[in-house]
Each structure stands twice: as structure tokens, then as C-alpha cells.
Amino acid sequence: MTNSNKSSLTYRDAGVDIDAGEALVDRIKPLAAKTMREGVMAGIGGFGALFEVPKKFKEPVLVSGTDGVGTKLRLAFEWNRHDTVGIDLVAMSVNDILVQGAEPLFFLDYFACGKLSVDTAAQVVGGIAKGCELSGCALIGGETAEMPGMYPDGEYDLAGFAVGAVDKSAIIDGKSIVEGDRILGLASSGAHSNGFSLIRKIIERAGARPDDDFHGQPLVDVVMAPTRIYVKQVLAALAAHGTAIKGLAHITGGGLLDNVPRILQDGLTAQIDKSAWTLPPLFQWLQQEGQVADNEMHRVFNCGIGMVIVVAADQAAAVTATLQEQGETVFDLGQIVRQEEGMPQAVVL
Incomplete structure (x- = not known):
């Protein structure tokens, strides 16, 4: 039954602007074009993106990872800082697949x-494209979903996934790690994308504002600093040192205490010396303002260490030198020891 007195409705009347979506695609295409690399056969604009595994891989194994940015997005909304969370999105996935020795090949995102x-x-996707450039992978597709009533005005959610490849014989699985191996740590750029529910609680308790001076920088720049992407630097070290690098751990949710054990066999413990590096000012401030215990700090935050590398003791100096040449700040954090009864698989002493 129809009513001729009712006006004709459009999708825009329902809250979805198709023209805005098309305008965004036009803005995205040149950003994605900067990330193209060997293997891309068809990217942005099609129903599916096509990618051919580069021929340099002799026995390629695909490695995939997916993640989001978590509650760091709440600060992005509140502080109007949208240009870096896209880097975070890419970093969380490419750093994850890197730990198995994989070179990231392509990335797809979901923006709702x-x-x-x-x-x-466009600011968010610009960050995603920048993250892809930093990691050498192609942004070959994604989805923008406008869903009226699902999100408050000014808010959005992000997810993404990366696919990489590694030759089967070069997969890093931690199985060769033995007692006496050294533990190296690569400096983080800040809190990365973990622990932000606690960070927001501490900021609220401290009454801190985004434009507050923090060691010569606005607090917003320090807190929202994008996750460091370690791909090109670590791949260079792997190319130079091969099997000397026995294990990699991306320090995300769970911190040093929960992530390092993920690459250890039973009977081994990562013994980390907390005097091996200085807790960066941001983490000192978070600990002081939140009265956060040491153990909680090491389980929630990266505490200044974004990637852990386990190496043969006699190769630690050479691997360190290569990473430093690649621009990394490297700390000798400790060593792998035999696990004693009742001892966890990672301790910070």
C-alpha cells in the first residue's frame, strides 16, 4: 500500500552519503599508489585485490596478522588527532608477522x-598509507562502511590485516633458542597501541590536557606517537645474520612478561635486567601518576621496548651493530636461562 503524500526517500535521507564515499576513494587512490610494490596485479577499486607472490621466494609460506588500534582511538576522537592512528593500525599487524621472519606484502583496512x-x-587512511610505505607493503584494498546509528558522530573504528611471506626454511619459531642466548631489545616510540584504557584513566586522574608541556613537547604528541615499525631494519638484520637470530617477540598487550615467553620452549626463562635500559619519561610519568606497580607496568606496557630479539651469544655484538646501522636503538636486556621450578618464563629483575 503506497501513500502519494510521502516524499521519495534516498540513501542520504537514511544517513548514508554515497557521494562522500566516492570522494573518499578519490582521495585514497593517490595515497595507495605510493605504496605499490612488486606483486601487485590489481588494487584499489576492484571487488578483490590481486597479488602475486614475488618470485624471489623459493618455497613461500604466507603469514597473516590482523589487529586494530584499541582504545587509543578514544584519545584520537577527544584530542582530534587522526593522522597517526593509521600508522598504528599497520604497525600492529606487520610487526606481528615480522616475528616469524615474514616480509609484509600487502595490507587491507576496514574503516567504519x-x-x-x-x-x-582521509587523514586516517593517509596514516595507513604511510605505515605501508614504512613497512614496504602495498595498500591494495579496504572497506569504508558508513553505518548510521552504529557509532556516535565523530567516532569510527579501525581494523586491518597484513599478509606476508617467508621461505619455509627461514621461518623463525624460537625452537633453536637455548640457555645462554642473549636478549636484545629495540626501543619503542612510546606506548604504541597498548594499555590505553589505563593510560586514559591515569590522564583523567592527573587532570592532564593534550597541550600540556611534557619535556618540551605537547603531551598529545608524546601519548599519540605512532607505533614504531621495525620491518625494514629487522629484515636487514635477518639478511645479514640469518640463523644467529633465533627468536623475535613483538611487545604488545601483555608487555615483556607475557610476550617473550610466546617464543620460548618449555624449560627456558628470559631473564631481563631492568637496569639495562632507562624507563622513558612517559612511562615514568604513568607509573608515578597511576601508582602502578613494577610488575603491572611490565605486563601492561612495553616500557620502552617494542621488539625483543633473541640471538646467539657470540653474534650479539654483530647483530647489534647491524641494527644500529639501520637506525635502531638497541639494548642488551639479559639472557636465556634454565627455568627453575616455580619460575615464570620471563622475569624482570
Whole structure:
């Protein structure tokens, strides 16, 4: 039954602006074009993206990882800082697949919102493209979903996944790690994308504001600093030192205490010396303002260490030198020891 007195409805009346979506795609295409690499056969614009595994891999194994940015997005909304969370999104996945020795090949993202702001979305995707450039992978597709009523105005959610490849014989699985191996740590750029529910609670308790001076920088720049991407530097070290690098751990949720054991066999413990590095000012401030215990700090935050590398003791100096040449700040954190009864698989002493 129809009513001729009712006006004709459009998708825009329902809250979805198709024209805005098309405008965003136009803004995204040149950003994605900068990330193209060997293997891309068809990217942005098609129903599916095509990628051919580069021929340099003799026995390729695909490695995939997916993640989001978590509650760091709440600060992005509140502090109007949208240009770096895309880097975070890429970093969380490419750093994860890197730990198995994989070279990231391509990345796809999912951006969901209630009402699409082309300018905001373009800032976010610009960060995603930057993260892809930093990691050498191609941004070959994604999805922008405008869903009225699902998200408050000005808010959005992000997810993404990366696919990489490693030759079967070069997979890093930690099985060769033995007692006496050294534990190296690569400096983080800040809190990365973990622990932000606690960070937001501490900021609220401290009454801190984004434009507060923090050691000569606005607090917003320190807190929202994008996750460091370790791909090119670590791949260079793997190419130079091969089997000397026995294990890699991306320090994300769970911190040093929960992530390092993920690459250890039963009977081994990572013994980390907390005097081996200085807790960066951000983490000192978080601990002081939140009265956070040491053990909680090491389980929630990266505490200044974004990637852990386990290496043969006699190769530690050479691997360190290569990483430093690649621009990394490297700490000798400790060693692998035999696990005693009742001892956890990672301790910070």
C-alpha cells in the first residue's frame, strides 16, 4: 500500500552519503599508489585485490596478522588527532608477522563510522598509507562502511590485516633458542597501541590536557606517537645474520612478561635486567601518576621496548651493530636461562 503524500526517500535521507564515499576513494587512490610494490596485479577499486607472490621466494609460506588500534582511538576522537592512528593500525599487524621472519606484502583496512567525514577518513587512511610505505607493503584494498546509528558522530573504528611471506626454511619459531642466548631489545616510540584504557584513566586522574608541556613537547604528541615499525631494519638484520637470530617477540598487550615467553620452549626463562635500559619519561610519568606497580607496568606496557630479539651469544655484538646501522636503538636486556621450578618464563629483575 503506497501513500502519494510521502516524499521519495534516498540513501542520504537514511544517513548514508554515497557521494562522500566516492570522494573518499578519490582521495585514497593517490595515497595507495605510493605504496605499490612488486606483486601487485590489481588494487584499489576492484571487488578483490590481486597479488602475486614475488618470485624471489623459493618455497613461500604466507603469514597473516590482523589487529586494530584499541582504545587509543578514544584519545584520537577527544584530542582530534587522526593522522597517526593509521600508522598504528599497520604497525600492529606487520610487526606481528615480522616475528616469524615474514616480509609484509600487502595490507587491507576496514574503516567504519556512523557518518562519514571525508577529511577525517582521509587523514586516517593517509596514516595507513604511510605505515605501508614504512613497512614496504602495498595498500591494495579496504572497506569504508558508513553505518548510521552504529557509532556516535565523530567516532569510527579501525581494523586491518597484513599478509606476508617467508621461505619455509627461514621461518623463525624460537625452537633453536637455548640457555645462554642473549636478549636484545629495540626501543619503542612510546606506548604504541597498548594499555590505553589505563593510560586514559591515569590522564583523567592527573587532570592532564593534550597541550600540556611534557619535556618540551605537547603531551598529545608524546601519548599519540605512532607505533614504531621495525620491518625494514629487522629484515636487514635477518639478511645479514640469518640463523644467529633465533627468536623475535613483538611487545604488545601483555608487555615483556607475557610476550617473550610466546617464543620460548618449555624449560627456558628470559631473564631481563631492568637496569639495562632507562624507563622513558612517559612511562615514568604513568607509573608515578597511576601508582602502578613494577610488575603491572611490565605486563601492561612495553616500557620502552617494542621488539625483543633473541640471538646467539657470540653474534650479539654483530647483530647489534647491524641494527644500529639501520637506525635502531638497541639494548642488551639479559639472557636465556634454565627455568627453575616455580619460575615464570620471563622475569624482570
